Amino acid sequence: MGHIIIHQDRIKDAEAIKAFCPFNALDYVNEYLEINAACKMCKLCVKKGPDGVFEWCEDETEGVDKAKWQGVAVYVDHLEGAIHPVTLELIGKARELAAKIGHEVHAVFMGSGIRHAAEELLHYGVDHVHVYDDPALKHFRIEPYTAVFEDFITRIQPSIVLVGGTTVGRSLAPRTAARFRTGLTADCTFLDVQESTDLDQIRPAFGGNIMAHIFTPHHRPQFATVRYRIFSAPERSETATGTLTERTVPADRLKSGIEVLEVRVKEVTAGLEDAEVIIVAGRGVKKASDLAMIHALAARLNAKVAGTRPVIEAGWVDARKQIGLSGRTVKPRLIITCGVSGAIQFVAGMNNADCIIAINTDPKATIFNVAHYGIVGDLYEVLPALVACLAPAAEVLEPAFA
Amino acid sequence: MKIVVCIKQVPGTSEVEVDEQTGVLKRDGVDSKLNPYDLYALETALRIKQGNGARITAISMGPPQAEQVLREAYMMGVDEAVLLTDRKFAGADVLATAYALSQGIRKGGMPDLIICGKMTTDGDTAQVGPEMAEFLGVPHVANVLRIVELGENAITVEMDMASTVEIARVSYPCLITVEKGICQPRLPSFRLKLATKDRAIPHLSLQDLEDTNPKHYGLDGSPTQVKRIFPPEVNAGHELWTGPGPELAARIAERLIHLKFV
Numbered sequence: 001m002g003h004i005i006i007h008q009d010r011i012k013d014a015e016a017i018k019a020f021c022p023f024n025a026l027d028y029v030n031e032y033l034e035i036n037a038a039c040k041m042c043k044l045c046v047k048k049g050p051d052g053v054f055e056w057c058e059d060e061t062e063g064v065d066k067a068k069w070q071g072v073a074v075y076v077d078h079l080e081g082a083i084h085p086v087t088l089e090l091i092g093k094a095r096e097l098a099a100k101i102g103h104e105v106h107a108v109f110m111g112s113g114i115r116h117a118a119e120e121l122l123h124y125g126v127d128h129v130h131v132y133d134d135p136a137l138k139h140f141r142i143e144p145y146t147a148v149f150e151d152f153i154t155r156i157q158p159s160i161v162l163v164g165g166t167t168v169g170r171s172l173a174p175r176t177a178a179r180f181r182t183g184l185t186a187d188c189t190f191l192d193v194q195e196s197t198d199l200d201q202i203r204p205a206f207g208g209n210i211m212a213h214i215f216t217p218h219h220r221p222q223f224a225t226v227r228y229r230i231f232s233a234p235e236r237s238e239t240a241t242g243t244l245t246e247r248t249v250p251a252d253r254l255k256s257g258i259e260v261l262e263v264r265v266k267e268v269t270a271g272l273e274d275a276e277v278i279i280v281a282g283r284g285v286k287k288a289s290d291l292a293m294i295h296a297l298a299a300r301l302n303a304k305v306a307g308t309r310p311v312i313e314a315g316w317v318d319a320r321k322q323i324g325l326s327g328r329t330v331k332p333r334l335i336i337t338c339g340v341s342g343a344i345q346f347v348a349g350m351n352n353a354d355c356i357i358a359i360n361t362d363p364k365a366t367i368f369n370v371a372h373y374g375i376v377g378d379l380y381e382v383l384p385a386l387v388a389c390l391a392p393a394a395e396v397l398e399p400a401f402a
Numbered sequence: 403m404k405i406v407v408c409i410k411q412v413p414g415t416s417e418v419e420v421d422e423q424t425g426v427l428k429r430d431g432v433d434s435k436l437n438p439y440d441l442y443a444l445e446t447a448l449r450i451k452q453g454n455g456a457r458i459t460a461i462s463m464g465p466p467q468a469e470q471v472l473r474e475a476y477m478m479g480v481d482e483a484v485l486l487t488d489r490k491f492a493g494a495d496v497l498a499t500a501y502a503l504s505q506g507i508r509k510g511g512m513p514d515l516i517i518c519g520k521m522t523t524d525g526d527t528a529q530v531g532p533e534m535a536e537f538l539g540v541p542h543v544a545n546v547l548r549i550v551e552l553g554e555n556a557i558t559v560e561m562d563m564a565s566t567v568e569i570a571r572v573s574y575p576c577l578i579t580v581e582k583g584i585c586q587p588r589l590p591s592f593r594l595k596l597a598t599k600d601r602a603i604p605h606l607s608l609q610d611l612e613d614t615n616p617k618h619y620g621l622d623g624s625p626t627q628v629k630r631i632f633p634p635e636v637n638a639g640h641e642l643w644t645g646p647g648p649e650l651a652a653r654i655a656e657r658l659i660h661l662k663f664v
Contacts, residue, residue: 002621003621024434024465024467025465025492027465034489035489035492036465036466036487036489036492037463037464037465037486037487037488037489037491037492037620038464038465038467038492039489039492039493040492040493040628041492041493041621041624041627041628042628042631059622079563079564079565079566139568140563141541141570142532142535142541142542142543143541146536166564167544167545167562167563167564168563170528170529170532170544171532171542171544171545172532173529174496174500174527174528174529174530174531174532174533174536175532175533175535175536175542177497177529177533178497178500178532178533178536178537179536181497181625182497182625183495183496183497183624183625183626184496184497184529184626185626186496186526186527186528186529187526187527200629204526204634205524205525205526205631206413206524208634209634210631210632210633210634211631211632211633211634212628212630212631213628213629213630213631213632214626214627214628214629215626215627215629216625216626216627217627218625219625256541257540257541257556257572257573257576258541258543258570258571258572258573259570259571259572260568260569260570261558261569261570261571262568262569263563263566263567263568263569264566264567264568264569265565265566266565266566266567277663300664301658301663301664325526333663334658334661334663344634347634348634355661355663357654357657359650363642363644368640368642369640370640371640372640372641373640373641373643373654373657374640374641374642374643375643375650375654376642376643376644377643377644377645377646377647377650378647380647381646381647381648381650381651382647382650382651382654383651384651385647385648385650385651385652386651386654386655388651389651389652389654389655390655390658390664
């Protein structure tokens with residue numbers, strides 16, 4: 001790959017240059033400026049640093065033969081055969097990427113008693129579905145699942161592997177990527193592909209305060225995880241296309257040091273991820289009883305109520321209804337935020353909504369940067385009036401319309 | 403029982419910005435702290451030690467300044483600390499970081515249990531734990547909510563699986579990553595601070611590891627590369643409405659009807 005050379009003789013301001021690195025990776029060791037282990041190789045010093053001090057030196061690298069790695073693969077995330085919708089979203093993206101580079105789309109489906117469910121995938125434009133149906137795969141256990149994933153990748157040699165950013169995906173993708181000594185980019189929010197089949201991956205870092213564009217120039221396959229509701233699922237087509245192949249791996253490779261003793265189904269919280277309309281209560285809501293306004297609006301719009309961190313921490317809204325990087329990512333058709341300032345932590349979990357309406361008293365609130373409709377107003381004035389406006393016809397004659 | 407806890411020094415704040423003109427990260431220089439998720443990993447280990455007896459080693463990779471978080475681990479009650487630090491480790495992505503840590507762990511002899519926090523606040527990937535488990539060839543369970551039982555040959559844990567909770571028994575040696583709800587981390591103790599202030603923190607460099615091939619570490623060992631970093635997009639085509647509350651409400655209602663949400 002390469003390394004950074006420091007031309008000591010060209011340093012003009014010895015102390016100031018240290019502060020130049022945002023990661024504190026520049027230090028003086030025996031009077032010489034050196035790069036320490038904190039370096040992220042962002043190369044900012046090379047690109048933007050003082051003239052001639054930092055130089056990038058490219059090393060010769062022997063990469064893989066990219067032509068030998070063909071196809072875009074999707075891991076089918078499911079619970080007992082019920083396919084997680086993130087899978088369909090990834091299939092949609094995989095088709096788009098594959099079309100650009102003339103590859104085929106593969107889906108790898110592992111579990112127990114899933115043969116029938118696998119056929120459904122043929123309605124979403126997958127070229128080849130690979131099914132590993134084995135009682136040993138009934139529960140998600142890391143070693144057998146990784147062994148199956150490894151078998152699939154070794155046989156098919158896909159260039160790109162997309163995995164949903166679910167509990168299973170976030171455990172399985174890194175384990176498998178490590179087995180192939182290849183790169184994995186987590187929680188991508190944007191994917192595109194170059195003619196060279198290099199995958200352009202963009203993901204938020206530092207709690208979403210910066211975006212990083214990442215690629216995997218010399219390794220295959222290229223792994224990426226994507227959270228639910230980042231991409232759109234394709235339409236189901238009536239006719240089934242593509243092939244379905246049943247595959248097996250030898251039993252000795254399905255051994256595990258993990259034994260699942262019990263599976264408890266969690267109490268169902270009507271999933272926030274599936275909501276079409278969401279109303280969010282933020283810090284601007286002063287006390288728990290004021291949530292009644294939010295619920296009244298939610299009832300009118302057939303919406304789910306969610307909260308930002310302060311509201312969740314106050315215990316006013318169920319913790320499973322937190323939106324943001326430390327909560328859920330949502331992509332509803334409509335989201336109305338009430339008294340939410342728009343911390344990037346929060347925004348990263350909802351800015352893919354089709355329509356964002358934000359109500360906040362502070363015209364400089366950062367939420368207005370992402371809102372399609374920014375309402376500068378007090379939620380205590382706007383919400384009751386809005387509920388009245390949306391009330392059934394007979395009650396509509398409120399002063400609000402006058 | 404021998405436990406290793408992996409910890410990391412992260413920036414004190416995630417409030418970083420990118421200067422749009424220059425593409426340079428704007429960040430306050432020295433402020434850094436222990437990754438908050440790691441506190442839960444440390445606390446989990448310390449409770450196992452209290453209940454069953456264990457020897458706990460905290461391991462970290464980073465610049466020499468990262469000693470600070472290992473000091474903090476001492477102040478919580480960890481027995482030993484190790485810092486992996488070498489210029490050759492610089493620019494490591496998930497794979498190279500996980501590999502270096504796994505090598506550092508092997509150096510001290512395979513532990514029974516490795517505990518990691520759920521993720522870090524600067525990378526947000528939650529991938530280093532599972533990748534380390536692969537390099538160490540041990541089973542792993544991510545998102546552990548609770549330790550049910552600590553057995554002779556295996557640990558029984560509750561793992562969070564989105565719509566279910568699974569109770570699983572995992573044979574040693576193994577790796578778990580713990581959720582932040584698992585326990586309430588203790589505060590660093592002043593008594594331990596005094597007691598451990600002279601305790602050494604050994605450094606491991608590339609030469610000390612079993613695999614000394616520099617191509618497996620740092621930038622050279624990292625399949626992924628950062629092409630560029632940039633500020634998140636801001637919405638250019640947005641409308642800002644001002645006026646009296648009732649009037650705003652009427653406009654919103656009109657728009658919701660127009661957009662067929664009502």
